[in-house]
Structure formats: C-alpha cells, structure tokens
Amino acid sequence: xxxxxxxxxxxxxxxxxxxxxxxxxxxxxxxxLGGVFLLSCMFYAGWGSNYLTILIVSxxxxxxCAHMLLTLPxxxxxxxxxxLYTGQxxxxxxxxxxxxxxxxxxxxxxxxxxxxxxxxIPVGISFYTFQQAVFLVDAFHRxxxxxxxxxxxxxxxxxxxGFLRYAAFICFFPQLVIGPIVYLKEFAPQVAKSTxxxxxxxxxxxxxFILAAGLFKKVVLADNLGEIADPIxxxxxxxxxxxxxxxxxGALAYYGQLYFDFSGYSDMAIGSARLxxxxxxxxxxxxxxxxxxxxxYKRWHITLTRVIARFLYxxxxxxxxxxxxxxxxxxxxxxxxxxxxxxxxxxxVIALWHGAAGTFIAFGxxxxxxxxxxxxxxxxxxxxxxxGSSSDLLRAALGRVxxxxxxxLCFALFRADSLDTWWxxxxxxxxxxxxxxxxxxxxxxxxxxxxxxGLAFIWFLPNVYDLARGVRPGIETFSNRTYALPYLSxxxxxxxxxxxxxxxxGVAASLYYIGRLPPFxxxxx
Amino acid sequence: xxxxxxDRVEGRKNESTASGSTESPRTGSPFLxxxxxxxxxxxxxxxxxxxxxxLDLYDWGRSPTLLRDYNRHNLEYLAAAASRAxxxxxxxxxxxxxxxxxxxxxxYLPETKRAFNFSMSGVRPLDRAIMTDLVLKNSPARHILLxxxxxxxxxxxxxxxxxPAYLYDNNWLNDxxxxxxxxxxxxxGVVRGQPLALENWDYxxxxxxxxxxxxxxxxxxxxxxxxxxxxxxxxxIGLPSSKKCKDFSALNxxxxxxxQEISRQGRQLDxxxxxxxxxxxxxxxxxxxxxxxxxDRILSNLLEMRxxxxxxxxxxxxxxxxxxxxxxxxxxxxANFRDPAHLRNDEKLIEYILEAISAGRxxxxxxxxxxxxxxxxxxxxxHDPYNSRLGGHARH
Numbered sequence: 001x002x003x004x005x006x007x008x009x010x011x012x013x014x015x016x017x018x019x020x021x022x023x024x025x026x027x028x029x030x031x032x033l034g035g036v037f038l039l040s041c042m043f044y045a046g047w048g049s050n051y052l053t054i055l056i057v058s059x060x061x062x063x064x065c066a067h068m069l070l071t072l073p074x075x076x077x078x079x080x081x082x083x084l085y086t087g088q089x090x091x092x093x094x095x096x097x098x099x100x101x102x103x104x105x106x107x108x109x110x111x112x113x114x115x116x117x118x119x120x121i122p123v124g125i126s127f128y129t130f131q132q133a134v135f136l137v138d139a140f141h142r143x144x145x146x147x148x149x150x151x152x153x154x155x156x157x158x159x160x161x162g163f164l165r166y167a168a169f170i171c172f173f174p175q176l177v178i179g180p181i182v183y184l185k186e187f188a189p190q191v192a193k194s195t196x197x198x199x200x201x202x203x204x205x206x207x208x209f210i211l212a213a214g215l216f217k218k219v220v221l222a223d224n225l226g227e228i229a230d231p232i233x234x235x236x237x238x239x240x241x242x243x244x245x246x247x248x249x250g251a252l253a254y255y256g257q258l259y260f261d262f263s264g265y266s267d268m269a270i271g272s273a274r275l276x277x278x279x280x281x282x283x284x285x286x287x288x289x290x291x292x293x294x295x296x297y298k299r300w301h302i303t304l305t306r307v308i309a310r311f312l313y314x315x316x317x318x319x320x321x322x323x324x325x326x327x328x329x330x331x332x333x334x335x336x337x338x339x340x341x342x343x344x345x346x347x348x349v350i351a352l353w354h355g356a357a358g359t360f361i362a363f364g365x366x367x368x369x370x371x372x373x374x375x376x377x378x379x380x381x382x383x384x385x386x387x388g389s390s391s392d393l394l395r396a397a398l399g400r401v402x403x404x405x406x407x408x409l410c411f412a413l414f415r416a417d418s419l420d421t422w423w424x425x426x427x428x429x430x431x432x433x434x435x436x437x438x439x440x441x442x443x444x445x446x447x448x449x450x451x452x453x454g455l456a457f458i459w460f461l462p463n464v465y466d467l468a469r470g471v472r473p474g475i476e477t478f479s480n481r482t483y484a485l486p487y488l489s490x491x492x493x494x495x496x497x498x499x500x501x502x503x504x505x506g507v508a509a510s511l512y513y514i515g516r517l518p519p520f521x522x523x524x525x
Numbered sequence: 526x527x528x529x530x531x532d533r534v535e536g537r538k539n540e541s542t543a544s545g546s547t548e549s550p551r552t553g554s555p556f557l558x559x560x561x562x563x564x565x566x567x568x569x570x571x572x573x574x575x576x577x578x579x580l581d582l583y584d585w586g587r588s589p590t591l592l593r594d595y596n597r598h599n600l601e602y603l604a605a606a607a608s609r610a611x612x613x614x615x616x617x618x619x620x621x622x623x624x625x626x627x628x629x630x631x632x633y634l635p636e637t638k639r640a641f642n643f644s645m646s647g648v649r650p651l652d653r654a655i656m657t658d659l660v661l662k663n664s665p666a667r668h669i670l671l672x673x674x675x676x677x678x679x680x681x682x683x684x685x686x687x688x689p690a691y692l693y694d695n696n697w698l699n700d701x702x703x704x705x706x707x708x709x710x711x712x713x714g715v716v717r718g719q720p721l722a723l724e725n726w727d728y729x730x731x732x733x734x735x736x737x738x739x740x741x742x743x744x745x746x747x748x749x750x751x752x753x754x755x756x757x758x759x760x761x762i763g764l765p766s767s768k769k770c771k772d773f774s775a776l777n778x779x780x781x782x783x784x785q786e787i788s789r790q791g792r793q794l795d796x797x798x799x800x801x802x803x804x805x806x807x808x809x810x811x812x813x814x815x816x817x818x819x820x821d822r823i824l825s826n827l828l829e830m831r832x833x834x835x836x837x838x839x840x841x842x843x844x845x846x847x848x849x850x851x852x853x854x855x856x857x858x859x860a861n862f863r864d865p866a867h868l869r870n871d872e873k874l875i876e877y878i879l880e881a882i883s884a885g886r887x888x889x890x891x892x893x894x895x896x897x898x899x900x901x902x903x904x905x906x907x908h909d910p911y912n913s914r915l916g917g918h919a920r921h
Contacts, residue, residue: 005699005701005702006567006571006701006702006704007698007699007701007702010564010567010568010571010701011698011701014564201554201557204557205554205556205557208556208557208560209556212560238812494556495554495555495556495557496555496556497555497556497559499556500555500556500557500558500559500560501559503556503559503560504559504560504562504563507560507563508563511567511704512705512706514702514704514705515689515702515703515704515705516687517691517702
C-alpha cells in the first residue's frame, strides 16, 4: 500500500491509529505493539505474499540471533561473535542477492532470458535490513535500550512478548518501506513513556501537518515535475536532439522530482508515525539549499548516511588511520588511508546500494571525489582566511551556486538509463544546438518556468521542520543551520484556522491528482 | 567533518518531542476540525460516487446514456463505454479510428441506429483486453468494430501509462481512487439526469485540432523528411519477419479469444486494420523511439501478424477482417494522412471504408491473405513517397 493511496489515507491509517489505541487501553503496551506488527504485515502484504514471507523470515532469523546474543553469557565470546556474524551475513547476503541478482544474471543466464521476475526486489529490503543490522550490533553489545525494550525474554511468554516488540520495531509501517531508518534508542524510550498508546490532540495536529505537507510534495510537486521530466529523458534515450532549454528543463525537473518524491515520502512517514504518538528521525533537512556537498550529506537521507558512516566509514577510517600511523610514508599516504580512501569507498557503497548500474557507479565516484576535494579545500589556510574575511551571505550564495550546478547534473544520473544518455543530456545543456528539434511535448520555456516555480518551494520557503520547530516535529541527527530566508524565518506553524485552511487546500490539491498514484521513486532502491 | 558526528543521535534528549509545546489548554482545534471536514467530505463524496455509480462499474449502477463519442484521455470513461448503455454498434479503436464518429457510423452502416466510438489514444494490449472483457460481459451492442492496430504486436501485458486498471480488478479498496474531478463532473450530470458526457469529449472538439495538424504536415520540409526516411530504410524494412504466430501474445491470448466468444454469442465482429500510409513503415524504422516499442522489422512482423489474425479467425461465424492498405490511391498519397500512421479527417475516405465494411468488400480470408500480403509488401518496398496536394509546388 502506498502512502498516497486514498485507501491508506482515509481508511487504513485512521483505523490503525484507533485500533492501536484501543489495544493499548484494553490489553496494554505489548498488545498494542503486537497490533502494530499485524497492521504492518497487512500494509506490506499489498506488495505480495512472497515479499511478506521474506520479511517475516528475515525478522525471525534476526530475532533468533538477537535473542541468543542477549541470553548467552559473556564467557562464550567466540560463539556470540559467530552468531553476530552469521546474522549479518544473512542480512547482507540476502540484500545483495535480491538487489544484484539482475546484475549477476547478466553473466549467468544472459540478458535475453531476463524477465520481470528476475528483476523483482522485495520492497523495503534495504531499509529493514539496515535497521535489523543495527539492532543486532546493539544486541551484541547488550545495549541498555535493547534489554529494557525487550524485557524479560525467558519462557514462552517472554519470548513471544520479546518477539512482538522486536517485530513491531522493525515493521512499524510508517518507516518499513523507505525509512527513515530508526535506531532502537530513538524508538524504545517513546514506547516506555506514560503517554504511549494515547491519541493526543497535539500529536494529531503535528502529524497531520507533516503528513499533508508530504502528500503535497509527492502528489502535486514531484509527480507533476515527473510528467515534465519523463518525455525529455525519453527523447534523449531515443536519440533525439534537444535544445538547451529542453535539456535544462529535464535535468531541473528531475532534480526537483527526486527531492520532493523522497522527502515527501519521509514526511508522510514521520507524519503517520506521529499520529501514533511516535517521533521518527528527520530524514531530509533542506538538502538542496546546501552550500556544499559536506553540508548536503548532513541533510539528505540523513538516516542512511549515519548508518553507512557508523558501519562503513568509521571502521575503514580507523583502520586506515592505524595503517597510516604504523607504517612509513608522508602526509599524502596518511591522508589517503585515513580519509580519502574511506570516503571514496563510502560513496561507492552508497552508490552501489542504489543498484548495479554504470550511472550509479559514476555517481559514487563523482560524489566521493567531490567530497574529498571540498574537505581538502575547506582545510586550507586560504579558505580559512577567506572565511574569516568574507560575509556569511556571500559564502552561502557562492556555495549554493557551486553546489547546485554539479548536483543537478549528478541527479540526472539517477534518471538516465545509461551513461551515454546522461552524457548527451549534459551536452545538450551546455552546447548550443542548431539543428532541427524533435517535435512533441517536453521542455518548452513555459515548462521550464513551471519547473523553476516548483524549485522555488525548495529555495525560498522554510521546510516543514523549520516551520514546526517550536513543537519538535522529528528527531534531529545533525545540528544543521536553518536556511530559511530571514523574513520567513519567523513563520511558524500553529494549529489554527489559517494553517488548517492552508493545509486543507494543499490536501485538496493533492486529491485532485490522487488517482494517478505513481509509485515512489525510492521504492526501486 | 560533520559526517563523523554520525552517532550524535540523541533519542532520549528529543524524547520531549512527543510532548510537544502546544500544551496550552484549548477547548477546540480549528486545525483538526478542518481536517475532519476534509476527511468526512472525501468519504461523503466517495460513498455518493460508489452509490450512484456513474461509470456503471457495479451491479447497482444505472445504465448510462452515452451521448457522444469518446476519444480523449479521461480513461475512467472506458467502463461506461463498455457498459450496459443501449448501443447497437460499438467501435473499439485507437487514435487512427477517432474520425469514425458515431454520426458517421450511423450514416454509412445502414443497420446502425445508435453507434458509439470509443477510440482511446495511446491504447495498449492490456487495457484493450480489459475493454473487450467488459464488452463481452456488459455491452448489448450487436455489431462490434475493432481496430487491429500495431499494438497487437506488443506483449500482452503492456498497459497504457495511467490506465485506471484499479477500477476493473476485484479489489474494492482501490476503488476509493475513483473520485476525480472528471468523475465528479460526470456524477453531477448523472444525478441531474443528464447523459454521461462532458464537453470536449466528442470528435468535433478535436476535429479542428486534427485539421490544423494536417495542414501543418503538408509542407515540403515534412515531405522531404518522410521521403528521406523511406529511402534510408528501404533495404532494412524488407528483411524477413523475426516472429511466428505463437510470438504474438496479445493476439493469441486477447483478440482471438474475444473473437471466438463474440462469434459464439452470435454477434457481429468486424476487425478493421487501420490503413497506414505506405511511407509509415520506413518512417517507423527510422525512429529510435518507435523502434523501441516493437521489435524492428515492422513491416514483416506486422504482415506476419495479419496473416496470423486471418488464419486465427478463419471459420468463425460473423467475424470478418477488413484491410485497405493496397488501395494505393489512398495509402500511397500523403495528402490523405495527417501523419504517416493516421488517416486524415476526410468524409470521403471514411465513407469509402465504412461503405466497404457495410457491403462486405475488402475482406481478408485464408484464400486471399497471401495475395494481399505479397501485394502490400511489394507496394511498400517500391513506394516513392508522394503527396498530391504538394504536386511539386510545395508550400513552406
């Protein structure tokens, strides 16, 4: 079931909130969490019983590993380590198997025999795999939150209770399919609170505000930008020449589409969870207003960034640092091992996580090199001197321009079907084309203006979390600066009639387009 | 570098988030009230739409009165067109048959009293199959005209983008999506006792657009482009077909079973192969985007598919296949086409085709299919694009 489906918005979600609260009042906390697990299975079953089976098997295997890790004594460290590694091999083995079977099949059975079944990737597998992988590590370290959240897990009743609580944490439907990836230490304390299980007015107000904003971003902005981007990319893929305006229009439209689509989903997830009284981590914090790529990754898909950093970047960086300090070699070698190489690996893994395609690999290489370059530039004396003598406004303006142009081109890598298509699109943007153009829809000046109008939402308006900062709408991972324009920074959401009318108008506009129901772009990842 | 601060997640610190800061005592929330009104309003409209059932999706729906032809993009209308609405001749077509308006069908098919033309732009096999299934189930039409477009060479599971398949499955939950501005307008009309129609849905509203488009294509630049494409592809389009009858899944699993069932029900089915210009095949081959839609070798593959069709319906009572491609006065002259695949909106051309159907001329059978295919192949391969309107005095 998609968040934008009326069946979700007008039936499943409200009934789920009511059922959850009733279960809590009648049977208590664990029953409410068990209800969440069942409701989440119903939500997920819409994508097929096979996928649901894979999800449940994954949960059972991880639960078994986590339970053993928690119950085995500390005097069998090798056995505990073996269980942890077995669980992680299962998690990432399954992820790699499902995500890259298409790529592997090219070499084993040949492209000609590939079909849709070969391509099928269980929806949300990346997200629930990451969440479970983090949980296993926490269980291995006997994290206090894990122990308190699961409670006593001995005996059949204890095991069943622990399983239901674990399954509810992994499956909680607002974050099951495309995240945000939640840590138990963010989830468990909220379950323990006295307000858990109650339908509270402020939660409904904040939740509906964020949910409505996400719905508008996805249905009105992202999907309409997609209708502009698609024919333009189809033309390039089909070998048709484009004017500079058309090519720029296509690249910008997809730039906006991807952002609104994914951040819209995250908003709807956070808003849905808030109706249950649960606060999820913020996943997007105005990333396209960033002033550089370092800033961007503190704002884009934040919950994936932190997981990758924790499990990949930090260990490789520490290993590199040890190697650098233990052996001979100058500062270049040290820098390479402790910083550059970990960063490049980090970004290539993020890229490959999206899929095994040349465009993603190129994306990873470009972003890795870009990140390294920016890190080094910001470490120079010249930069520091300039930072001390220049105004914040000037640096931010320049930073945005320097950031936005290459980022628009990088985003096009996600939409282009091949590197060749991407390269030609870039050529059409920058090289004046004099020949006869392919006629048909896509890429007029009027459409470019519409696209820029859509992007104006990003560049000039405060984001949802800026607007609702007074009521702490989500858990913050990084202490990002707000980039809301000064005269708008005082604008704050309030649960009053004006905001109600504004949001109701946004929902009404969304309902106008709701019948289309295109899937979220990140469902493919 | 802040990425290293990955673990500064302060779940506990932000625990207070859940308590929010909107704790000031309030007696009512206008914000929630507006959302509640929106919620109940949506349910009210949905319940009314389902109860009235303007598209005749459910058993309790009232049989709609179809006023005009349909050839636009509001796809929800498909259900109504294939519904129990009182129609005796129903044309199920794609964009090439949009000009065969109900008025023309009634004029040139003498036995027709009430016709309806459902020609959907960008049709694909699966949505066509949904349509034909509904016709079998609901429509009282005794005479079905069905266009045999190139789309039948596509895989059977191909569906038009944005097609509302959710209206035609067994999942009632997704019927909540039926509420759209178009359906609401139809609903209001039906409640007021009006026929199921909206302005701009009939061909008259499109006619002017098509005529303008036709005029725009009648230029020497366009003519030279078509000519260049045909010459460039001449050696390629003659290559033998890469397909066998079993490869045409849409034909085998959708059209032929439909023809058999129509025949069994004792209704008349006339399958019309829309006349494409002889230049169309070369233009198609020359276009990468067109080639992506089908395997290349369009000419040989379409010819093979037509042979499979004729052999497939051979012996079925009341089922005929009509083709006009070898009428080179029509298909060899670009002045008769608004683009190489679409016949122009011309009364005489349509009259010729419909009268031929009425009189049973130009019928393909197992006996003459070989001759037809050989002649068409030869006509296409030896064709020099020609436009009688330009007549050597092209307009720029």
